[in-house]
Structure formats: C-alpha cells, structure tokens
Amino acid sequence: MNYKRFIYYQGTVSMASSMIFPFYILLIRNVGDSYAQFGWAYGLFALTVALCYPLIGKYADRVGDKTFLAVYSWGMATLLLFFPLASEVWHGYILQVLMGVLGAVQRNSEKTVLALCHKRNCRHANWPLPCLDLCRRCPRRHRHRLSR
Template sequence: MTYKQLLHSQSLMITASSIVFPFYLLLLRNLGDSYSQFGLAYGIFALTAALSHPLIGSWSDRVGEKRLLLLYTFGMAVVMLVIPVLTTITQVYIVQIIMGLLGALQKTSEKIALSRQTDRAHTGKQVGHYHLWTSIWAALAVIATGYIIDFLTIGSLFYITSFIYVAAGVLIWQKPKTIELERHHSL
C-alpha cells in the first residue's frame, strides 16, 4: 500500500465516522434508560479496544496491516448497516464490543502503515501532512452532514457511511501503481 492509498483510504474512513458519530450518540442515548447505560456502552467500546491492541499488534506482524485495514473497512460497513435496526441496549453493547475490536484494528494498522510509508528524514512533515488532510475531510464531513440531515433520515446516514467504508476498502485493496512499474510495462 502506498502513502497516497493510505491517505485517501483513511480520509474516507474518517469522513465516514465523522458523518455518523453525532447521530450514533443520539441513538445510544435514545435506546438506553439512563446515562449510566450510555457510559457503560462507551466504556465497553474503549475497554475492548484497549485490551485488543496488543493482540492486534502481534497479529499485524503475521498478516500485515493492509489485511487488517480491509477487515476494518468491510467490518465497519456491515456494522453501519446493522446500527439503524438496533432496538435494545444489549444489542448496542454487542455492537460496541465489535466496534471496539474494529477500532483497535484501524488504529493499530493505520499507525503501522503510516510508519512504513514515511521517510525517516521527513517523518514529522509527512505525518503532519497526513493528519492535515484526514482532519480536513473529517471537518468537511461534519459540516456537510449538518446541512444534508434535513433532507435525509438518520438511518440513511448509516447506509451512506457503509458505502463510504466499502469505497475505502476498495482503495486499500487496489494494487499500488508506481512509476517504475508503469515504465517497465511500457518498455
């Protein structure tokens, strides 16, 4: 995976999560009976992610960060299709466990992929550039969602987000195109 593929796919992933995050919070609050259930749901997510990071880190050494990022994108696409039909807080807790695992996959794999794509002499500059563009996409997603939500249902946002996660997975899945490879084929 190239730096450009990583940047574009992560920008899409962050865009997707930025679109639904505020509405997911509303969903969590509406399905629960109290703020303690809301807090427990987020605690389950965070604890699951924390406990799975070491395992995912060692797993990535065997299977590679690209496969883990693919698992994350397609896993999140499926989760986004399920969220609008959740009806109980128990279902939310189960989804939080799944999202905790998937979130840890993304966070660990993204950092591994980024570390492999940067030139040591310019790591800071490249990481800064990377975060600039992924953050801009997140901000634009939140702003745009604020305007388009008046025309869509909240459930439709989750379906749109599922499609965006699939698009990010397709970007990761593509074989990288390099100048040397293209030049070799043209000879």
C-alpha cells in the same frame, strides 16, 4: 498503497466516524433509558480497544497491514448496517464491543502502514514538513536539518 492514497483513506475514515458518532446518543436514547447507557457503551468501546490493541499487534506481522485495513473497512461497513436493527440496549453494547475490536485493528494498522511508508521513502521523502530526526542514508540530508 502509496502515501497520498493512505492519507486520503484515513481522512475519509476519520470524517465518516466523526459524522456518525453523534447519532449514537440518539440511538441509545431511543433504545435505552438514559444517557448513562451511552456512557456504558462508550466505556465498553474504549475498554475493548485497550484490551485488543496488544493482541492485534502480535498478529499484525503475520496477517499483514493491508489485510487488517481491509478487514476493518468491510467489518465496519457491515456493523454499521446492523445499528438500525438494534432494538435493545444490549444490542448496542455488543455492537460497541465489536466496533472496539475493529477500532483497535484500524489504529494498529494505520500506524504500522505509516511507519513502513516512511521507512520505504527514507523518512519523509514525500512529506512537506521537515524531519524531526536525521536520516544518514537520506540523499536530501541537508534539507532535513532543523534550524537551531
């Protein structure tokens, strides 16, 4: 996976998640009684991400980042197919917990892939912005210096 494809992929994922997020309110409002249930659902999502992130980090090197990104993509696509079938609030809560696990997978994998991409390309070789630190092995070291 090259850098441009990775940025395109992550941009698409971010755009898609920001487009569907407002509809959670409508789903919980139609299924549940109040907006407090939306708060519980979002809280479960955030708590699940926080709890799963360290565990996923332990397995990231064994499984592989590309595999984790594929699991995230297919898992999220499958989960989003189940949202219209949710008829009770606890269905939404379970879906939010599963989305939290997948969100932790995505966040961990994107950071690792991005770090490996930079390490392979000698720290920002294809990046249009200046480096924030100096790379001794970089042949374009003189271009990376920040003006002081």
